[in-house]
Ligand code: HEC
């Protein structure tokens with residue numbers, strides 16, 4: 001089974017790499033990054049059709065299931081936490097890669113290979129993944145911003161959409177951002193500002209208008225604050241799918 005999964009994954013990566021052409025250097029793992037085999041993981045509570053879900057999620061594990069895994073395009077940053085993110089937002093994000101509203105070439109190639117049913121199943125799976133390890137977080141953010149960051153947060157009313165603790169968005173199709181990797185948050189915020197680049201950028205009216213009000217240094221300060229908060233998302237090593245170990 002493991003061999004099959006590995007082969008599947010290699011094939012997916014190969015096809016994605018060729019789709020992405022030379023624009024996308026392969027994601028790199030830092031030397032000594034912890035592997036995906038943690039013996040402590042508990043088996044998932046039986047999804048309706050574990051086989052097919054396993055095959056679908058096998059495509060994601062090599063990046064989103066490895067703690068500390070980094071992408072190197074358009075710069076080096078940690079691959080986002082998606083376990084514990086809301087299913088509606090995960091589906092919206094995958095559909096944005098599919099339509100090209102989000103231009104990241106690797107995620108576009110992956111999303112284009114998913115059917116609508118795949119998107120629904122995978123989004124539901126990731127929303128629940130790791131739920132047994134999550135503690136409810138407080139309504140207030142787990143730390144106060146500096147005066148500078150407080151001013152930036154106020155200027156764009158970030159909390160009015162993402163929630164006071166940045167993990168309770170006013171609509172489930174809006175992302176939780178509290179505790180997301182700061183380097184990824186920075187890349188995402190800059191992408192909303194980027195225009196006329198075939199491989200980088202995110203078309204989103206709301207976040208585009210917001211991100212454009214800030215310099216990159218300000219976006220970085222915002223990212224560092226948001227990333228420093230307690231959150232509900234995690235990178236969960238998905239060894240539970242590799243039961244033959
Ligand atoms: C080769 C590495 C790689 C693989 C494989 C991969 N991803 Fe990603 N994923 C990334 C990177 C890098 C990003 C950030 C892209 C960006 O900047 O928009 C990302 C972004 C995402 C996002 C958006 C997160 C957010 O907070 O907006 C979702 C959702 C996602 N991936 C889901 C998946 C799913 C589901 C799979 C498997 C079907 C998958 N990914 C496979 C590297 C990968």
Ligand code: HEC
Pocket residue numbers: 080092093096152153156157158159160161162173174175176177180185188189202204206207210222226
């Ligand atoms: C009017 C509502 C609204 C406000 C105000 C708002 N956001 Fe957003 N934010 C959204 C929506 C909707 C998305 C999803 C956009 C998409 O689909 O790409 C989003 C996406 C994001 C993302 C990408 C998350 C990811 O996982 O990729 C980040 C980071 C973010 N917002 C940070 C902020 C910050 C920081 C502020 C304040 C400076 C802010 N937002 C203000 C609605 C809002």
